[in-house]
Amino acid sequence: MSDKNPLSQLPDRLQSVAEKPWSQLESHPSLQGQSGAQLSQELCRVLAISDFVADQLTRRPEWLESLVDEGDITTSYPPGRYAEKLVARLTEVDDEALMHQQLRRFRNYEMVRLIWRDLTRRADMRETTRDLSHLADACIDETLTWLYQRATKRWGMPLSGSDAQPQQLVVLGMGKLGANELNLSSDIDLMFCFPANGETDHPTQSLENQDFFIRLGQKLIQALDNQNAEGFVFRVDMRLRPFGTAGPLAVSFTAMEHYYQDQGRDWERYAMIKARPVAGDIAAGEQLMQQLRPFVYRKYIDFSAFESLRDMKLMINREVRRKGLEQNVKLGSGGIREVEFIAQAFQLIRGGRDLALQQRELLNILPLLPEHVGMPESAVQELVAAYVFLRNTEHAIQSIADKQTQELPDDPQGQARIALAMGFADWDSFQQQLAQHRRAVSQHFADVIAPAEAEGEQNEAADESEWKALINDEMDQDQVLSFLSRKGFADADSALKQLQSLRQSRAMQMLQQVAKTRLLHIMPALLETVGQCRNAEVTLERVLLLIQAVLRRSAYLVLLAENPGAMQQLVRLCSSSAWFAAQLSKQPVLLDELIDPRTLFTPPDKARLQAELSQQLLRVPEDDMEQLMETLRYFHHAHVLRVAASDITEALPLMKVSDYLTWLAETLLEAVLQSAWRMLTEKHGVPMREPGEPCDPDFVVVGYGKMGGIELSYGSDLDLVFIHDADPDLNTNGDKSVPNPVFFNRLGQKMIHFLNTFTPSGQLYDIDMRLRPSGNSGLLVSGLKAFKQYQQKEAWTWEHQALVRARVVAGSPALAKRFEQVRSELLSQPRDRAVLLEQVCSMREKMREHLGSRTTDASGSFDLKQDRGGIVDIEFMVQFMVLNHANKYPDLLTYTDNIRILDGIEANGLMTAEQAGLLRDAYRVLRSVGHRQALQEQSSSVVADEELSQYRQQVARIWDEVMC
Template sequence: MSLPALASLPATLAPLALRAEQSLQLACAECSAAAAAEFAAWPSARREVLRRVAAASDFVVEQARRDPQMLLGLAACGELERALQAGELRGQLAGALLDCADEDELGRRLRRFRNRQQLRIIWRDISRQADLIETCRDLSDLADACIDLAYHWLYPRHCAQFGTPIGRRSGQAQHMVVLGMGKLGAHELNLSSDIDLIFGYPEGGETEGVKRPLDNQEFFIRLGQRLIKALDAITVDGFVFRTDMRLRPYGSSGSLVFSFNALEQYYQDQGRDWERYAMIKARVVGGDPVAGAQLLEMLRPFVYRRYLDFSAIEALRTMKQLIQQEVRRKGMAENIKLGAGGIREVEFIAQAFQLIHGGRDLSLQQRPLLQVLGTLAGQGYLPVAVVDELRQGYEFLRYTEHALQAIGDRQTQMLPDNDQDRTRVACMLGFDDWPAFHRQLMHWRGRVDWHFRQVIADPDEDGATAADEVVGGEWLPLWGDVQDEAAACRQLAEAGFSDPQSAWQRLAGLRNGNQVRAMQRLGRERLDAFMPRLLAQAVEHDNPDLVLERVLPLIEAVARRSAYLVLLTENPGALQRLLNLCAASPWIAEQITRFPLLLDELLNEGRLFKPPLAPELAAELRERLMRIPEDDLEQQMEALRHFKLAHRLRVAASEIAGSLPLMKVSDYLTWLAEAILDQVLALAWRHTVSKYGVPLRVDGSPCDPDFIIVGYGKVGGIELGHGSDLDLVFIHDGDPQAETNGAKSIDGAQFFNRLGQRIIHLLTTQTNSGQLYEVDMRLRPSGVAGLLVSSLGAFQRYQESEAWTWEHQALVRARVLVGCPRVGKAFEAVRAAVLGRERDLDLLRSEVSEMRAKMRDNLGTRATAAGTAANAFEASVCFDLKQDAGGIVDIEFMVQYAALAWSREYPELLAFTDNIRILEGLERVGLLAAEDARLLREAYKDYRAAAHRQALQKQPGVVRGDQFQEQRRSVLRIWQALGLN
């Protein structure tokens, strides 16, 4: 479009112009008589322009009122009425800095020079003595001069303090390179632009000429900080340019300055499409121009691919979604940069063609947007008529942007909401009133938006209707760090986060963390596609803060294995199940974070929530191991661990979903342990036999394997929990004296000992997938002082003549888990004989009570004397579900006492090892009243259910003292009724 015409000054603005003129006249008079005379001598034409500019711009009036000589000097040298020549502005600033003595004075002179030039530029823009290109060029030249001259003023003084940085390879003095990005890079700064910068330096090394040299990077970081302060700090004189460094590698968390090699490596390995988009406009604006040219040449392959880069189209559509989501933010429709049909959409159209075609068509490798549009028309990428509309729309929008910013030198692209500023904008754009201007503005925005949609329309969309919502698209600006923190927190709060600040910090911590920073480019693109989807699903939960807290560590853990991110992106059901499980249980969240391979389990909902029965478990594990070569122990160990982790997750998921009750949870976890132990024994047997040969029985025949693994405690009682260890005892029935039949023979006792060691090694060794189980062998004969593996005869002799009563109590819950059926039957016979012998009931009651008292003293809650004190039922104290009086162990001890006391008379009490079925047996034979037996069973299940819940929440098995009061009192009553104390 042509330069906007000058409209007549509206009557509503005339008083503003008059007051401004009078205030400037007074300021000149206060300055000096000469200044007053000079102002009075202004020609009528200039005075008319003054009134127009003063009516439009509060900034010009304020600057002229504060420093009349600034305005008078510009008028006297003719700079208000003429364009500056190339290099003239830089020359003026260089002269102003010639005798600058210190950094404070540098800042003052830079700011005063900026204010002077800003006044001149706005004057010429409002008065239409300068067109859009001149205004943008002058502003960009002003930034260039301030950046470069400030740098060159600071550099020698910095060297005097810290030494001269020398390249380790070249041996040459090093200078920093300042890249200007965005509008600065393209010579397109607006009247109140930020400047986006990236700092680099050619090579590593350290400074010379001082006693304590600095690393080159540290030298340039400190120099960069001083440069930013010179430009960005707000003082009584204002600022030079707001300086934004967030476009540098790793954003605000990255180093302030990078070597060229580090920059090249970053963009090669991790640079994302939006960084390509930004780098199109990169230009050297300060420091070493020769080194800067080398840097840009190094980065060119990242920006411009050598082929038609249609792979960028999807990324461009994502950028489009980001833009349109920003529009939907509150108030954004009135933003002429970000809103529909705004400035950014024109820029996007041009840069989309540059990203896709620029690698092969060198004519597209340029920065200024209007020039790129001309090339698009000239090379046939877009019809001439389309380019003409885009150019005219863009120029109208940019003139409007300048008008908005000229009013108060404020960085804004929002249309005004008050009549005075609306009248000002309409007047500056050549319209008689706001409605006329607004109609024209909406015309151009409509045309720009239409072309924008055509250029990057998704072929899968229904015609031109923008069915361009991507899942979670509203979160793209937040994750992309496009929003400032305040806006991000507002969005999080509106979405239901109770602590948006913490949520934002967690997201920023992930985005700027080491794992994400070290990602390859493809992985980062996958992460950027995934995170908005994650946030969109997280806010569907009642407690999105908790979901985010628990899931983000997982995302960080898998960041560099981005195939998992693709899995979750492509399978929204799996993502939903992940969030549901993590919200319900931090234990599950931790497990998946530690072992991300578990994510595969989330793909099949039916399988996830329906764990297999014992025979299916055993068959599945056998089949998995059969696929692994017999000599590949590492793979076998990993397969065992994968299997355990996957099925334990399925059990936990089913428990949380309510499809698996407590008793079945323990059944499944116990079956899982048995299936694993069966295969571990087979692997250990095969390995030990291959090394030493087969051991022999007393009759000389080979063992096969004549070995059993006996489970005690929870695994023996079929009551395993999610984090339970295994209490095991190993028993064999071979000849301990006979030699094995291998080339490297050893006696039977050594063989079975080494077999036991091998089993423990397979179970407890830490691999990438953790360990299978923690193993406790202290219940073997003579405890830790005893042999690791006992012969069946030695076990029997120990139990009959040496074992303590508490060891017989433990034997009540002992059963054969895996191994030789013949030896297993023999063990059951020994167990039945030991438990079923005649006992002195008074002595038994005394010994059981004493052992229980010791446990309470050592393991119970001290504040309540293990639940026996008067305050034990108060909410202010704790109740240990297992150890305190009336808890789990009391029920277990009663069951064990009953089995030891009465199994001689009622051997059926030994048929089972789990407490529930023993209690049912006691009720059946009349040793416990039906109501008491029921109370104990229900209390036991209630306690264990609570303990399971605590475990899934990663909490100890402790609850408030006012919980389970009825159960505890009932258990204690029955305890006393049995004569225990």
């Protein structure tokens, strides 16, 4: 055979396969000349691999000229091209049999094009699957349109029963079609539905809408699926519809919603991830998908998806073994289905809260996994490479005979074809690469989907059968008490009563069987871990509080079962902190934060907080206020939990804990301000600072108290003041213009609404605005000039004391500088020491009288904040020093936190090193004790009188030395 003959460049065993069709096509005009040389090479390659293409071009050699001359081989199709071509074919067709013929010829021509472009790599895998899906969309939609027009002539127009609106069928594409991932010889999974019940308007042959659409659907299936001399268009599978083959072929939207709400199963959630309206009334179909979204994507973290996918995989494995499908690149070990399961597991688990994961196409999901679920980047790269290789292999297999199979061939000729299609010199080389990819997929699948190794080890340590007997009330009381004592519960009676209380609770009595099974599965390991705590009975009480809270949302139990490390962290942290247990019981969704200790015990700095929140808010639709508020609240709760975990385990000192909590508040305040500003400016336009000069936004949030002093604790409210610097006589520049003061007042109100409104996830912060000029009787938002005038002429000394700890925490940097100048001017004013001292001491005495422990029933106790020698004494001394000396020592105004102000006081010689050092130590210790009380859910700041006496006495002594 001549070396110039393209056939000679094929493997020996494939030259004869391609020779016959080549001999009929080689003289074709399209292959002549220099420009036809590459096409000749490509055609020989395609003919050697694909019997389907060889058969089609042998039967219709004119297609080759069309494919070349019209550029169908060399160029990608733009969107809508398939529909245009098919409409042109069907426009003049009025006979159903002829329509079937034209549909099949159109499909076969386009399949020749697609196989050619795929096997020659003119199109990559993603383009091939996308084009195949677009081809199917066009065939379904244009065929439906053709059939619908004739059906309405015969039976009338279907109308809704309520408002007599015309109805059209909605065709949902499932699986690979829905995700635009169709393969070369795939069937198409469809569902038929329609918006509303009613009947057609035919005067004599009226039909119920459901009957009409069932008949229409049957016609559509016949047009696509029936085999005739021209072949078929697409094999149609309707088994994914509600109730499967036992259900009606077409159902109303209402019936769809009721079915998924009442009877939808886990595998149907999996199937609905990829569902997409592909034909008919697309807009109505999109509305339906929005209505069904809560069924697919749960608002909470749903680790039960692992159970479901694991069960589905076991069923597939049994089928693989039964049918001998180990060489199946889709269903076999390390195949396409395992890659899909990995991505879709995370979609089902986290998609309800992470909108970025609510996508259909797998290759869009995989790259998100490192950032969104913590999967290693290297693992994702291996999965992507394997998936592309496996899908290309699948296409090579199916291109041979246009058959729906994923089985690797076992004959030498078939193997040579696959090796050629995949670019390998021989079958062995291809097999080595395939095996490498499948091993990688299998390993990553096991890492994600398979049961955690630690679970088995932990259950081995637990006497599981006895624990289950105890839980099921199958042991007598003496046996139970003995067993609990042996397992670490010193007060076995107390532990038993708690377990009995859980068993007898109404929630437990009403529990569904699946939840009972999940509870029984997790309890032995959980109780074993609790028994190892030094305060086992207290820990049990706290952990059971959480268990009671999640009984009706038992997916959280699966989370603990799937993540033994998270269960260990839960018990450890609940043992150390009542606050932690209470927070998780109120917000079980936060259990997800326990999974990764790298993030749990490493709270981010402010820059990372801002970046993380920005990314999360990008996924929230701008007009979805409810979702925005829920996103902000989850972000807040999750990061407070992380800080608390680091605090409880002493991974962070007190000062760092306060830093993180304050940074978190600042980050959220900035986000709330930006959202409120955007909403109001869209409605009213931008306020004007001066004529022709818009604000940028010339608005700041000033933090006072603990917020201003960078000393936030768990549950701290925020003392805030809002200030703007726009001309009060000007208006905003929008169509619905309002005066600047009205705009900024509404801005403040909207921010407060964002912050302290209670939603299902609670509130962000409790906001206290009483420190603004004139307190609760003053304006919600003050102009900077009015603020300065008030502070100069009307403010009390205690308001200037509060200003010592004030700083801008969100808003315009330029206005923040102007505010800082005003603050410095106000605090640097010369003051009469005697007058100032009398006013500060007088206020302090009033506070002790009204707020100290003597005003309560706590006799023989000490109030950490208000009693003599407490926190407020230190704060008042610091504030007195600043007000008295700032005019001579302006560096005292640099910081707003007490520790660094005390450093400045010492550096300027206003206190001795001993005094300043003792006050710093006392301040840290007193705050730390209060902090620990907060973590134990002890809201009061009162401790026993004999505690902390050394620090109290030192603070009281220094007060007497300084404040005289």
